[in-house]
Amino acid sequence: MCNPNPELTLGLSRLLPSAALAGCLLDKVSGLTGENWRIRAAELDWLARQATPHKRMLGADNKREYRILRQLFASGLSPRPVALIPLGLVVDWTAGESLSAEQWHDCLLNGALARRLGQLHRLPRYGYPLTLHRRYETYWQFTDPGRRSPAWLRLHQRFMARKTPRPLKVVPLHMDVHAGNLIRDRQGEIRLIDWEYAADGDFALELAAIFRGNDLSDSQRAVFLDAYLAGTGGFPLAAVVGQISAWLPWVDYLMLMWYEVRWYQTRQRQFLQFAGSSRQRLGLPA
Secondary structure, three states: OOOOOHHHHHHHHHHOOHHHHHOOEEEEEEOOOOEEEEEEEOOEEEEEEEOOHHHHHOOOOHHHHHHHHHHHHHHOOOOOEEEEEOOEEEEEOOOOEEOOHHHHHHHHHOOHHHHHHHHHHOOOOOOOEOOHHHHHHHHHHOOOHHHOOHHHHHHHHHHHHOOOOOOOOEEEEOOOOOHHHEEEOOOOOEEEOOOOOOEEEEHHHHHHHHHHHOOOOHHHHHHHHHHHHHHHOOOOHHHHHHHHHHHHHHHHHHHHHHHHHHHHHHOOOHHHHHHHHHHHHHOOOO
């Protein structure tokens, strides 16, 4: 094994005998917020997900994620957690294929993702509630001070002073559902990866985030909700639609803040471009 990362070597030495460690193959796997490592040997195929200061600023917590994955693994929705190591979190590698843009679009509209989310939302709560006000306040501290305009400060203060919509039902959420975090396994089932933002919250918040993040039209939202509610039920369609609408501004602000933090961390202008639509919806200049 040739590994330039001493933290990973130390962590693996605690999990594997020397012979297996010497025979490991390591491959870097880049993500949006840091480098990860795929670890392969004769009887194992793992992914080491690196904990970084940038991830912690964004709300990621490896210990929380590890505990959540231990709860979820039997459901077939998530990878099996292996261990916590100094580098971060080790999980089983999720074998399968990433979704193309066309496959992701199909997954949104053919019921596959709606059914999987419905399965997740019927499981017991994790025990880690999502508090948007706390998340906003943390993000605000890690945004670029030079971009904190008076208009943005007023908007931030309004969100901090308002109460979030009263939940229809608090359930376990993934809160980072996008094409890059879905894998189609060898049986053709959709599995979710990267659970670092998972928490308990209103199911309509997760749906609002998916609808906003993918700019779904009213007709596309209706198709998604038909499949979702067919498996979950419990609430009239009109009530769910209204609740999703109530959450949309909160999602817009969460997305805006995430992108602004990533801009300050990386200075990559793509994050300011991604934030543009949220800024426009919230009435802020670009």
